[in-house]
Amino acid sequence: MQTMPAHAAHHDDREIETLEEFDATVPARGTLAGFRVQGVDLTDRTRELLATDTAGAVFLGCRMREDAAAKVRADGALVFPPVPDLPFDPYRGLVYSPDELFENLADGYEATPDARAYAWFQQTKADGDIFASMLRAIHDDAVSDALDELLRGARVVGVMGGHAMARGTEEYAGAARLGRELARAGFTVATGGGPGAMEAANLGAYAAPYDDEMLTESLGILGKAPRFTPSVSEWARAAFEVRDRWPKGGPSVGIPTWFYGHEPPNAFAGHIAKYFANATREDGLLARSNAGVVFLPGAAGTVQEIFDNATPNYYESRGEPTPMVLVNRAHWTEKLPAWPLLRALARERSMETRIALVDRIEEAAGALKRLGG
Known part of the structure; x- marks a missing residue:
C-alpha cells in the first residue's frame, strides 16, 4: 500500500513550515539567516527570535510580538504580516486536512472555514478588489508548493x-x-x-x-x-x-x-x-x-479533463505519455462519445499504446497496469 512521503523530508531545507521545524532548526543551525518561515505562529518564540540572526530571512504570515518583528526587520529580514479577518491563511505551508476545512461542522456547514472561504471568494470576486485577487493568487501558489x-x-x-x-x-x-x-x-x-x-x-x-x-x-x-x-x-x-x-x-x-x-x-x-x-x-x-488517469462516467467537467490530459500526451510536452483509461463503453462511445475522438487523436502517436476503454470499473486497475501505470 502506498505510503505518502514524509513532508519534512522533501521541502527546501531553508523552509520552515511548522513550529516543530522551527524548534528543531534554531538550536541545530544557530541561525535563521536566509530561511523562509511560512505561516508559523511565533508569538511564543520571542526569546528565540531576539537571540537568533535572521539576516535575509523571510517571514510569510507569521504571527510574532512587535518587539520580535522590529528586531528581525532590523536584521534585514522581510516580514509579511498575517492579513486580519481572512477565513484562510494565504501563506499556509501545508495542504488542508478534512478536520481543518470542516471545523465547526456541528454548527452547520455554513460555519465551517470551507464555507466561509467560499463566501469571502464570492464577495471579493464581485467587488473586483485587486488586493483580494492578489491574496487568492498567493494562497494558490502556496498550496501548489505544499x-x-x-x-x-x-x-x-x-x-x-x-x-x-x-x-x-x-x-x-x-x-x-x-x-x-x-x-x-x-x-x-x-x-x-x-x-x-x-x-x-x-x-x-x-x-x-x-x-x-x-x-x-x-x-x-x-x-x-x-x-x-x-x-x-x-x-x-x-x-x-x-x-x-x-x-x-x-x-x-x-x-x-x-x-x-x-x-x-x-x-x-x-x-x-x-x-x-x-x-x-x-x-x-x-x-x-x-x-496515469482513470476517467469514470461524468459530464462536461470530466470530458474537459479527458482532453486536458490528452493534449500534453499528444505533444509529449510532459515527457512520455501517461496511461489513460476510460470506464464504461456505452457512456464514452454513445452518450458522450469522447473515446472515438481520443482514439483518432492518438493514432500513430506514441500515446496510442497508452489509452484504453473498458466496460466495467473492475477492469480499470488491470488496464492501467497493462498500459504501464
Missing part, C-alpha cells in the same frame, strides 16, 4: 468522474473498490476532491488498510445521506461518522476548488489541496497524475 512537497516521489493515479454519482449506488461502490485496489497496489490516489465519484475513490483509498467488511459497512452508513444536496451538513456528518468509527484510514489526495462553491470537499481525502482558481486546480491535478 502539494509538490507532499507528492514528491509518489506514484500518483488520478481518478476523474462526476459529482452526481450518488452514495448507495453500485457505481459509487465500484468507484470505492477501484480506489481501494489502486491504494493497495502502491499508488497514491488523487481526485478532484469533491462528492460523487471523487469521494468514492478517496473513500476506497481510506478503506485500504481495513478488511472488506469495513468498506461494506461504510457504504451503508454513507447511503443514508446519498447526496450533498439539500444538506451539505448531513452529507458531511455521515462521512465523519465513518472516519470516527475507523480513524486509521489510508492516505489519498483531493484537489477541489472554491470556484465550484456549491460542491463541498469530501472528508476521505486525508490531504486536500483546495484552490480558488479552477484552471490551476485542473491542470495541477492532471500534471501530478504521473502514473
Whole structure:
C-alpha cells in the first residue's frame, strides 16, 4: 500500500513550515539567516527570535510580538504580516486536512472555514478588489508548493468522474473498490476532491488498510445521506461518522476548488489541496497524475479533463505519455462519445499504446497496469 512521503523530508531545507521545524532548526543551525518561515505562529518564540540572526530571512504570515518583528526587520529580514479577518491563511505551508476545512461542522456547514472561504471568494470576486485577487493568487501558489512537497516521489493515479454519482449506488461502490485496489497496489490516489465519484475513490483509498467488511459497512452508513444536496451538513456528518468509527484510514489526495462553491470537499481525502482558481486546480491535478488517469462516467467537467490530459500526451510536452483509461463503453462511445475522438487523436502517436476503454470499473486497475501505470 502506498505510503505518502514524509513532508519534512522533501521541502527546501531553508523552509520552515511548522513550529516543530522551527524548534528543531534554531538550536541545530544557530541561525535563521536566509530561511523562509511560512505561516508559523511565533508569538511564543520571542526569546528565540531576539537571540537568533535572521539576516535575509523571510517571514510569510507569521504571527510574532512587535518587539520580535522590529528586531528581525532590523536584521534585514522581510516580514509579511498575517492579513486580519481572512477565513484562510494565504501563506499556509501545508495542504488542508478534512478536520481543518470542516471545523465547526456541528454548527452547520455554513460555519465551517470551507464555507466561509467560499463566501469571502464570492464577495471579493464581485467587488473586483485587486488586493483580494492578489491574496487568492498567493494562497494558490502556496498550496501548489505544499502539494509538490507532499507528492514528491509518489506514484500518483488520478481518478476523474462526476459529482452526481450518488452514495448507495453500485457505481459509487465500484468507484470505492477501484480506489481501494489502486491504494493497495502502491499508488497514491488523487481526485478532484469533491462528492460523487471523487469521494468514492478517496473513500476506497481510506478503506485500504481495513478488511472488506469495513468498506461494506461504510457504504451503508454513507447511503443514508446519498447526496450533498439539500444538506451539505448531513452529507458531511455521515462521512465523519465513518472516519470516527475507523480513524486509521489510508492516505489519498483531493484537489477541489472554491470556484465550484456549491460542491463541498469530501472528508476521505486525508490531504486536500483546495484552490480558488479552477484552471490551476485542473491542470495541477492532471500534471501530478504521473502514473496515469482513470476517467469514470461524468459530464462536461470530466470530458474537459479527458482532453486536458490528452493534449500534453499528444505533444509529449510532459515527457512520455501517461496511461489513460476510460470506464464504461456505452457512456464514452454513445452518450458522450469522447473515446472515438481520443482514439483518432492518438493514432500513430506514441500515446496510442497508452489509452484504453473498458466496460466495467473492475477492469480499470488491470488496464492501467497493462498500459504501464
